Amino acid sequence: QVTLRESGPALVKPTQTLTLTCTFSGFSLSTSKMCVSWIRQPPGKALEWLARIDWDDDRFYSTSLKTRLTISKDTSKNRVVLTMTNMDPVDTATYYCARTPTCGGLYYFDYWGRGTLVTVSS
Amino acid sequence: QSVLTQPPSASGTPGQRVTISCSGSSSNIGSYTVNWYQQLPGTAPKLLIYNNNQRPSGVPDRFSGSKSGTSASLAISGLQSEDEADYYCATWDDSLNALFGGGTKLTVL
Numbered sequence: 001q002v003t004l005r006e007s008g009p010a011l012v013k014p015t016q017t018l019t020l021t022c023t024f025s026g027f028s029l030s031t032s033k034m035c036v037s038w039i040r041q042p043p044g045k046a047l048e049w050l051a052r053i054d055w056d057d058d059r060f061y062s063t064s065l066k067t068r069l070t071i072s073k074d075t076s077k078n079r080v081v082l083t084m085t086n087m088d089p090v091d092t093a094t095y096y097c098a099r100t101p102t103c104g105g106l107y108y109f110d111y112w113g114r115g116t117l118v119t120v121s122s
Numbered sequence: 123q124s125v126l127t128q129p130p131s132a133s134g135t136p137g138q139r140v141t142i143s144c145s146g147s148s149s150n151i152g153s154y155t156v157n158w159y160q161q162l163p164g165t166a167p168k169l170l171i172y173n174n175n176q177r178p179s180g181v182p183d184r185f186s187g188s189k190s191g192t193s194a195s196l197a198i199s200g201l202q203s204e205d206e207a208d209y210y211c212a213t214w215d216d217s218l219n220a221l222f223g224g225g226t227k228l229t230v231l
Contacts, residue, residue, distance in 0.1 A: 049220035
């Protein structure tokens, strides 16, 4: 079955770089039309999409955050990594990774990880 | 502030029918399909409706979606206590940025 799991530090200091890893199973990112996104949710607030990487290595970033984000994949290890630079307390959020099986066509997130809470504080 | 506008709250009694609206523009909902997600307290979002009105396997047919022009709606019939959750509409834009609504907190009275 399809599973995704986020991992990374629970606490980062302002100005530091955050690195998050999404480890997944039950599908391959080398499969045509498959992609993985990162989405975050500040406490008590709405979901915000951050970035996406496709089976063919195309990458897409949130317009408002693209200067701070880098997404990459290791297909052999079934991992997707997100880095976010210059972290600020407003970046405190639960970070999710999610799968889309039909990138290039319908664009929806059918499986989500449980999320990892990242707090930015000195 | 979300590009897609949802009412912050909605409510209904068990057995009632409730609808949640999602308003966008010609550059998002007007051009692309709409999805809906349900987020139960303390859990990750779950896909509820995709491609405007399609239900993934396992989602009860009490949940239905529709889209007209630059707006979309989620309807829940036969409301149950376990439907109490946050609901988010979503679509994308020409830059392939996924867009989410601000969310609607559904209370079952």
